[in-house]
Amino acid sequence: MITLGCRLGSHRVIEPKGALPQGAWKLDNTPHAYANEILCTVETLNVDSASFKQISDACGGDPQAIGAHILATVEKRGKQHNPVTGSGGMFVGRVRAIGSALAGRDDVAVGDRIASLVSLTLTPLHLEAVESVDTATGQVRVRGSAVLFESAIYARLPDDLPTDVALAVLDVAGAPAQVRRLARPGATVCVIGADGKSGLLACAQARERVGPTGRVVGIVPSAETPSAALLVEHRYVDHLAVADARDALAVVQLLPEALPEMADVVVNCVNVAGTELASILCCKDEGIVYFFSMATSFTAAALGAEGVGKDVTMMVGNGYAKGHAAVALQTLRDHPAIADYFIARYSRSS
Numbered sequence: 001m002i003t004l005g006c007r008l009g010s011h012r013v014i015e016p017k018g019a020l021p022q023g024a025w026k027l028d029n030t031p032h033a034y035a036n037e038i039l040c041t042v043e044t045l046n047v048d049s050a051s052f053k054q055i056s057d058a059c060g061g062d063p064q065a066i067g068a069h070i071l072a073t074v075e076k077r078g079k080q081h082n083p084v085t086g087s088g089g090m091f092v093g094r095v096r097a098i099g100s101a102l103a104g105r106d107d108v109a110v111g112d113r114i115a116s117l118v119s120l121t122l123t124p125l126h127l128e129a130v131e132s133v134d135t136a137t138g139q140v141r142v143r144g145s146a147v148l149f150e151s152a153i154y155a156r157l158p159d160d161l162p163t164d165v166a167l168a169v170l171d172v173a174g175a176p177a178q179v180r181r182l183a184r185p186g187a188t189v190c191v192i193g194a195d196g197k198s199g200l201l202a203c204a205q206a207r208e209r210v211g212p213t214g215r216v217v218g219i220v221p222s223a224e225t226p227s228a229a230l231l232v233e234h235r236y237v238d239h240l241a242v243a244d245a246r247d248a249l250a251v252v253q254l255l256p257e258a259l260p261e262m263a264d265v266v267v268n269c270v271n272v273a274g275t276e277l278a279s280i281l282c283c284k285d286e287g288i289v290y291f292f293s294m295a296t297s298f299t300a301a302a303l304g305a306e307g308v309g310k311d312v313t314m315m316v317g318n319g320y321a322k323g324h325a326a327v328a329l330q331t332l333r334d335h336p337a338i339a340d341y342f343i344a345r346y347s348r349s350s
């Protein structure tokens, strides 16, 4: 008999009944595929940066304690859904079984290595062990299984990039894809947290899109990182400003030099809380602030903009945009300096 689940995964929700998986507290993570599910053997989790930083801070940066923390969350919730940040990440694994109702799909086969493009906050995950935690990248080697629902999106891993590099890029694929849509020729784009994963890819897309008459400005907490140096050396930014984006007044003081006319588009790519107001203050009236960061507070953004009288359009950082995986991977291929940096930083032995 064929047992079909809900295409959105509600059949896996244990608590509270009637919820969808992302909003649920606990999922059924039984490693068995319903007829319209895909079961994967999981190799690596890419815990999203805001979540990983919170867990790492809570565990004093100790890899073993971080591993135990992740195991405990998954044990409690049936998914890697950080209750503090509310965010997750994604996984890389190998397809173990495809339910009979999905057997006709031509984009995936048993044995393929894929990256999930839906959040771990809604992915039933069963962990046997955490094998290692890379505190520099937030990538966690595990033994376990995950389930993808009928509605889930995923991507076959590309042949031309190391797995860990592809995982790092795909984790933040929404950022370059959205910047590609939002940045217009001649526009000024400001990327806050410009030297991180999403920040670098956002700067590369912004540079391409705004062209020679536009301007790209990066804000970073320190100019001393290799990725900050790369942004300047390879002219991804016209100006690199150093500031703690949690300090809105400090950012305002930078504006006359960094953004005299303010930005048409501000892209927030930081992994810490409390940067909403600085992002808003960098933006022109009627400009767009795109909050890719998972550490964004809706209330801080909405009330902050109102409080400073800024008529800006604020976008929640939807991690999905049509074709985002392809755009993100192509961004890396088209920008060898950024690709070299990602390979040096994220590639391990995969």
Ligand SMILES: NC(=O)c1ccc[n+]([C@@H]2O[C@H](COP(=O)([O-])OP(=O)(O)OC[C@H]3O[C@@H](n4cnc5c(N)ncnc54)[C@H](OP(=O)(O)O)[C@@H]3O)[C@@H](O)[C@H]2O)c1
Binding pocket: 048, 049, 050, 051, 087, 171, 172, 174, 192, 193, 194, 195, 196, 197, 198, 199, 219, 220, 221, 222, 225, 243, 244, 245, 246, 269, 270, 271, 272, 291, 292, 293, 294, 295, 317, 318, 319, 320
């Ligand atoms: N919307 C989505 O679907 C989605 C998907 C994946 C990730 N995310 C979120 O997107 C954000 C960025 O992710 P990522 O992987 O690109 O992170 P990342 O590589 O860790 O980069 C974070 C960046 O923020 C900078 N930063 C930290 N504190 C700062 C401060 N006080 N002021 C200015 N900049 C600061 C960091 O600078 P240093 O490195 O110099 O410290 C770094 O450049 C995170 O919040 C993550 O959770 C969202």
